[in-house]
Amino acid sequence: MQRIPVKEVLSTDPSGQQITVMGWVRSFRSNRFIALNDGSCLGNLQVVVDFEQFDEALLKRVTVGAALSVSGSLVPSQGSGQRQELQCSSIEILGDCDPGVYPLQPKKHSLEFLRQIAHLRFRTNTFGAIFRIRHQIAFAIHEFFHNRGFYYMHSPIITASDAEGAGEMFRVTTLDLHNPPRTENGQPDFSQDFFGRSAHLTVSGQLEGELAALALSKIYTFGPTFRAENSNTPRHLAEFWMIEPEVAFADLNSNMDLAEGLLKFVIGKILSVCEEDLKFLHDREVEEEKTKPQNERSEMNLLERLRFCVDHDFVRLSYTEAIDILRNSNPNKKGKFQFPVEKWGTDLQSEHERYLVEKHFKKPVILTDYPKEIKAFYMRQNEDGKTVAAMDILFPGIGEIVGGSQREERLELLERRMEEMHIPAEEMYWYLDTRRFGSCPHAGFGLGFERLVLFITGMNNIRDVIPFPRFPGNAEF
Numbered sequence: 001m002q003r004i005p006v007k008e009v010l011s012t013d014p015s016g017q018q019i020t021v022m023g024w025v026r027s028f029r030s031n032r033f034i035a036l037n038d039g040s041c042l043g044n045l046q047v048v049v050d051f052e053q054f055d056e057a058l059l060k061r062v063t064v065g066a067a068l069s070v071s072g073s074l075v076p077s078q079g080s081g082q083r084q085e086l087q088c089s090s091i092e093i094l095g096d097c098d099p100g101v102y103p104l105q106p107k108k109h110s111l112e113f114l115r116q117i118a119h120l121r122f123r124t125n126t127f128g129a130i131f132r133i134r135h136q137i138a139f140a141i142h143e144f145f146h147n148r149g150f151y152y153m154h155s156p157i158i159t160a161s162d163a164e165g166a167g168e169m170f171r172v173t174t175l176d177l178h179n180p181p182r183t184e185n186g187q188p189d190f191s192q193d194f195f196g197r198s199a200h201l202t203v204s205g206q207l208e209g210e211l212a213a214l215a216l217s218k219i220y221t222f223g224p225t226f227r228a229e230n231s232n233t234p235r236h237l238a239e240f241w242m243i244e245p246e247v248a249f250a251d252l253n254s255n256m257d258l259a260e261g262l263l264k265f266v267i268g269k270i271l272s273v274c275e276e277d278l279k280f281l282h283d284r285e286v287e288e289e290k291t292k293p294q295n296e297r298s299e300m301n302l303l304e305r306l307r308f309c310v311d312h313d314f315v316r317l318s319y320t321e322a323i324d325i326l327r328n329s330n331p332n333k334k335g336k337f338q339f340p341v342e343k344w345g346t347d348l349q350s351e352h353e354r355y356l357v358e359k360h361f362k363k364p365v366i367l368t369d370y371p372k373e374i375k376a377f378y379m380r381q382n383e384d385g386k387t388v389a390a391m392d393i394l395f396p397g398i399g400e401i402v403g404g405s406q407r408e409e410r411l412e413l414l415e416r417r418m419e420e421m422h423i424p425a426e427e428m429y430w431y432l433d434t435r436r437f438g439s440c441p442h443a444g445f446g447l448g449f450e451r452l453v454l455f456i457t458g459m460n461n462i463r464d465v466i467p468f469p470r471f472p473g474n475a476e477f
């Protein structure tokens with residue numbers, strides 16, 4: 001007999017049909033009711049066992065976490081709480097699970113504890129829901145771009161260019177660390193390394209994405225990126241996934257429209273296709289909120305926040321306008337910011353971003369036209385000589401979720417900016433070639449995938465929305 005996924009069984013009309021289901025035991029009550037879960041959905045199938053029909057030794061092995069194959073007839077449930085149940089006629093133990101040592105007993109575990117057993121946490125309701133939603137988000141992103149004529153471009157993971165300046169990089173090498181070949185001045189000689197030069201893990205696929213966009217018009221990348229910054233925060237990972245669309249013949253406004261459209265599409269999609277898992281995470285958050293003092297509770301619950309994002313236009317304003325708002329804000333005047341906002345030109349800290357989004361506008365915000373000094377070399381310079389055509393999207397509870405810009409397509413201006421920022425133009429000849437040969441206005445952005453998953457699932461720590469988080473001091477599993 002073929003296995004039927006629990007998800008399918010739970011949406012089937014029970015009429016006594018014979019079926020086989022395989023899954024893991026979530027609970028076994030009164031030597032009679034097995035809750036069986038196979039991860040295809042949140043719900044369990046209730047398997048009813050007539051213990052007189054089974055060997056006692058076999059039933060003893062039906063423990064939490066054990067893998068079973070059960071067969072029987074699907075009938076309308078006698079009890080409340082489920083529509084159907086499986087009247088069990090045979091049980092095969094596929095894998096035992098010793099309750100004496102199994103760490104995941106059916107009780108409430110803290111997220112911190114579950115992070116330490118990340119290899120097992122998939123088996124909890126919370127992480128099952130998160131990772132099913134994570135999949136649907138990835139799928140929705142591909143759907144969005146595919147339906148709009150974008151081509152999925154695979155940017156390299158190992159790169160020899162380190163010009164992006166987005167963050168510290170991890171070196172990729174096969175040199176013997178104890179005894180590397182050395183140059184005349186005693187430095188490791190990377191010309192003798194695997195690639196014949198120094199190589200790193202990519203921090204962004206953008207520069208390669210631009211090369212493709214200047215031929216295919218509309219591309220996006222969706223891949224892992226790596227940053228060796230020592231950021232121990234609930235929003236940073238050393239390995240995270242990024243979506244980077246790049247569009248030829250586009251300016252900053254169309255870039256913002258694209259990013260806002262993408263976020264709304266994906267959130268709207270998840271609201272409709274992940275109803276059960278979202279409701280579970282929603283209820284979980286509601287319970288957690290109850291344990292907090294009134295003034296620390298969020299104003300909107302998870303489902304309200306998601307709907308709000310889909311239904312409202314994001315606020316768009318310039319960095320300069322934002323600085324004015326922040327300078328005159330109550331927390332700034334009362335010295336409540338850790339980094340007081342004084343002069344134009346300073347970078348915004350996450351406390352400032354969150355003030356704008358959560359307190360001032362109470363909406364997602366797109367900030368544009370940042371000072372050129374605090375942004376990357378490739379951003380298009382504005383007429384004022386001081387700012388660049390950059391945009392960051394800030395989300396409640398998250399801060400920056402998207403960073404992007406219109407790109408500098410004018411060769412001379414780009415070369416001048418690279419010189420000012422000490423970026424070696426010779427090594428970047430391939431990038432500059434796009435400006436030499438048929439350059440055109442173009443724009444793009446990077447969306448942090450885990451930050452989006454974090455927002456949609458309502459979790460508080462980015463380490464809980466990627467299966468195996470990498471951060472300073474941790475590369476377990």
Ligand code: 4AD
Pocket residue numbers: 164166203204205206227231235236237238240242244245400401402403404405444445446447448449450451
């Ligand atoms: O703002 P960032 O550094 O932009 C770039 O890398 C550009 N090349 C993107 C582009 O224009 N194509 O990163 C983009 C986004 C951020 O807004 C944030 O959501 C996410 O990537 N991000 C991180 N997510 C998790 N952990 C980290 N350490 C992150 N750093 C950035």
Ligand code: MG
Pocket residue numbers: 400402403
């Ligand atoms: Mg950024």
